[in-house]
Amino acid sequence: MRASRVITVLVLLAAIVPVAWFTDYHLFQLTMVVVYAIAILGLSLLTGFNGQISLGHGAFYAIGAYTTAILMTTWEVPYWATLPVSAIVCALVGFLLGLPALRLGGLYLALTTFALAVAIPQILKYKLFEDWTGGVQGLVIDKPDAPFGLPLSPDQWLYLFTLAVAAVLYVIAWNIVRGRIGRAMMAIRDHAMAAEAMGINLAMVKTRAFALSAMYTGLAGSLGAIAVQFVAPDSFGVFVSIYLFVGLVVGGVSSIGGTLIGAAFIEFVPNIADKVSKAAPGAVYGVILIAVMFLIPGGVGGFLLGLWRKAAKAR
């Protein structure tokens, strides 16, 4: 069996073990790690593999979260059934935003998506949508119980559920990146003109990458909303987008495994740094972000992969 498969199986096993003896709070934290990992994976597909920089993925996260919350509160749709709807909604929004993004090169796209991230809480608060979004108050969701009378607490069940969804999404992402579409995405990232000359339809691949990426991050938003049981405009400020970006860079922009490292980073570092001072998490994020840019541009994931390859060569 290939080494990468072995690692995947080991990671999955290691992920299931905590269910047995972790407290509910720690399981909740792990659930959020998985949620952020999916969100960062979405960002990675766009920024890492397709070279379109987004500083506004918090907006898709918010749209996914709100789609689920609205479906669950207004129409009493079961939580699992909101996921496909949320995926479709987010993919559609992503596709539509991908159209103007086609005309924007690297920096301008970063700027525009940054503007989207700053503006999104305001849009969510807007009074015309208040009947659905709950305005400034936000919406409260019930936590789902384990189905079929399984002897699991809601937190244990939700963690396993999130893990299962994540596993499916990771397999899909892995296959996309490894296949024809992934190679086309990376060719556009590395040299758009050469890619076009080889017959890749730039507009189609880029807009679809945008849609795919938005779908991933939106699904993460849905799962995150179910786990947190609450959505409100002010929890989707510009910092969500920035934290996702930080997680992406720390894990490694084009490293699928690195997204897990980045997600653990953005979930646990604030908890640790918060004990120092309220300002510490931001400062730590900033310093580490700059340090990664200067020292290991490939992120922790890229760095580990490099070590692995070196070791394999030496053998």
Added chain:
Amino acid sequence: MLQGVIHQIMSGIATGGIYASVALALVMIYQATHHVNFAQGEMATFSTYIALTCINLGFPYWVAFAIAVVISFFIGLAIERILMRPLANAPVLASVGVFVGLLLIINSLSGWFFDYTIKQFPSPFPDRPMLGGYLSGHELGSTAVTLIVLILVYLFFRHTRLGLAMRAAAFNPTSARLVGVRVGWMLALGWGLAAAIGAVAGCMVAPVVFLDPNMMSGILLYAFAGALLGGIDNPLGAVLGGFAVGVIENLGGAYLVGTELKLTLALVIIVAVLTVRPTGLMGRKVYSRV
């Protein structure tokens, strides 16, 4: 009705002056290095805190103002020398990453040193209506200050040797270096000037919006919109764009979308300019050989 419109336009020009200053700061850095400084707003907020600290220490307003501007200049200079220099030829993602990191660090430092509570910031101008009641004393005063700054910057670039050298360094670094311009220092100087202009904008806007570590995030958005509207490689265009965005924002907020969606208006301007006319109204079209 007409009076209301005139009033909105006038105060739009007053806030537009702030956007114009920040837009000018953005353009100065963009022209020289082709980077968009996402941390420009946080830097300006930090400068405003420096001014407030000096005022609280007992300095007269304008002395505190001058101290803040000078310190900001050196902070800008230092950031360029230490952080930006090594990234001169790095990919866009690296520079965006460093700017975002800078944004996070400066934002936390503001909160750490100066506390997260919302603070009042004094205005040096009399608090009474002026120009027949269309503008407050502060609005008129801050517009005057921004105009003076813009004129000074213009004179500096047009009529001094240093200004000429800086323009040369931004326009064609290789040739500038060949005729003896120290290009690296010119870029650092540009950063310093941008930070100083940001400090002025921060001090002028703080009495209106109150001072907290996130004060400038919305303003930065309008400044982006202004810079893009005017043309991000054209200082004059960016300044006019900043004023235009101020007026559009005020009129739109009053008659079109309401105050709750003002930031979204900035987003719409940005997307519209970039898709319809990416060079902005006064920008230069850039051709590149393949």
